[in-house]
Amino acid sequence: xxxxxxxxxxxxxxxxxxxxxxxxxxxxxxxxxxxxxxxxxxxxxxxxxxxxxxxxxxxxxxxxxxxxxxxxxxxxxxxxxxxxxxxxxxxxxxxxxxxxxxxxxxxxxxxxxxxxxxxxxxxxxxxxxxxxxxxxxxxxxxxxxxxxxxxxxxxxxxxxxxxxxxxxxxxxxxxxxxxxxxxxxxxxxxxxxxxxxxxxxxxxxxxxxxxxxxxxxxxxxxxxxxxxxxxxxxxxxxxxxxxxxxxxxxxxxxxxxxxxxxxx
Ligand code: KIV
Numbered sequence: 001x002x003x004x005x006x007x008x009x010x011x012x013x014x015x016x017x018x019x020x021x022x023x024x025x026x027x028x029x030x031x032x033x034x035x036x037x038x039x040x041x042x043x044x045x046x047x048x049x050x051x052x053x054x055x056x057x058x059x060x061x062x063x064x065x066x067x068x069x070x071x072x073x074x075x076x077x078x079x080x081x082x083x084x085x086x087x088x089x090x091x092x093x094x095x096x097x098x099x100x101x102x103x104x105x106x107x108x109x110x111x112x113x114x115x116x117x118x119x120x121x122x123x124x125x126x127x128x129x130x131x132x133x134x135x136x137x138x139x140x141x142x143x144x145x146x147x148x149x150x151x152x153x154x155x156x157x158x159x160x161x162x163x164x165x166x167x168x169x170x171x172x173x174x175x176x177x178x179x180x181x182x183x184x185x186x187x188x189x190x191x192x193x194x195x196x197x198x199x200x201x202x203x204x205x206x207x208x209x210x211x212x213x214x215x216x217x218x219x220x221x222x223x224x225x226x227x228x229x230x231x232x233x234x235x236x237x238x239x240x241x242x243x244x245x246x247x248x249x250x251x252x253x254x255x256x257x258x259x260x261x262x263x264x
Contacts, residue, residue, distance in 0.1 A: 004039040004080040006110070006132060006176050009198040013209045020251035021200060021212040022244070025051055025068045029215060030075030036244045040200070041076060042112065042212060043069045045084040045142070050216040053223045056144050060086045062099050066106040073107025082134050082177075083108035087142045093125040100131045112179065114140035117166045120173040127174035135175040137163055138204065139182035150227075152203070152263045154183040167191045167199075179212065180204040182229065185262050203229030205262045211251045218247055229261045 002008075012019055021040030024030045025047050033041060047068060048060040062085075069083045083103040090096035090113050100111045110132040113119055123133045138153045147153070154160040164187065167178050178199045180188050185205025192199040192208050201208035213230055216222040219240065220232030233243035250256035 001034060001037045001039070001078050003078045006080065006198075008039065009080070009177070009210070010196075013196075013198045018252055018254060019198075019210045020248040021210055022218065022247075023047075023050075023212070023214045023216075024072045024076070025215075027071045027075030030072040030079070032241065033215075033244060034076040034079050036241065036248060038244065038248060039079060040210065040212070041072055041079045041081050043072055043081070043083045043108070044112075044214065045086050046214050049224060050214060050222050055224065057141050058087045058144070060084075062086055062089050062102055066102050069103055069106040069108050080110065081108050082110045082112050084112045090119075090122055093122040096122045096126055097129060097131070100126055104131055110134050110176065112136055114142045116140075116162070117169050120169055123170055123173040123175050127176075132176045133174065134177035134179055134200075135167075135170045136179045136181060137166055137170075137183075138180045141181075150182070152182045152184070154187045155263075160184070160187045163187060164191055164194070167195060171195045171197050180208065182263065184264055186264070201257075203227065203257075203261070203263060206254050206257050211256065213247065219243060229257060229263070231256060231261060 019039050023044040024041040045057040045060040048054045048057040089099040103111050112134040114136040126133050154163045180201050182203040188201050188204035189207035198209045200210040200212050202212045217226050217230035219234045233247050237243045
């Protein structure tokens with residue numbers, strides 16, 4: 001696979017070519033994913049749940065994300081590698097610069113921040129200092145205690161409008177990828193049409209430019225529970241390599257997610 005950069009994803013958006021992405025936490029899986037031509041890998045703070053067995057992502061540390069980012073980068077040189085900034089490591093623009101540096105030095109090409117419009121100054125500060133940002137909107141798991149659980153966001157007109165305006169504002173601030181989690185398909189489609197940057201969805205319907213899944217969900221081996229919007233590709237194929245390539249194929253063809261993995 002040729003080296004994937006943000007320019008590759010932007011060109012694919014313009015061509016209407018859909019792409020898959022997946023979480024990765026170690027070198028062996030990173031190598032397997034790259035060998036299957038997976039363009040984008042995320043070292044997600046979901047590792048708190050799927051590797052450590054916790055009920056949320058809040059206890060994950062920056063050092064843990066940096067450790068897993070180094071491992072994934074060792075296994076994959078050509079995937080675009082995004083690393084999650086853990087809870088409270090980007091509470092101020094200054095903190096975000098100091099902490100993002102650690103992840104970029106560990107091998108990430110981009111950092112991911114969860115939030116809303118308040119992230120505008122932080123995103124501008126990071127991008128001006130050469131740290132590319134993916135912004136995560138909708139169900140932001142670090143806000144689980146504000147939401148009162150892992151719940152679909154953007155179902156009321158007011159919520160949907162807020163998420164839409166945040167997406168535009170944060171693109172304007174410099175975000176290079178927007179990730180939408182657990183929002184109705186129509187909202188994800190509206191945002192995808194309105195912004196120039198690639199939009200990646202999880203539980204956001206099939207109208208986004210890209211899709212992402214937590215690798216343990218795709219393989220049906222998550223410690224706690226498998227979300228409704230996921231699909232167990234290992235059960236469908238019986239082989240990890242085929243499971244990954246089937247996922248990539250279904251995303252590319254616009255077949256995943258189907259209506260059963262979509263919120264309206
Ligand atoms: O932490 C993570 O794995 C994520 C994905 C759910 C997108 O943020």
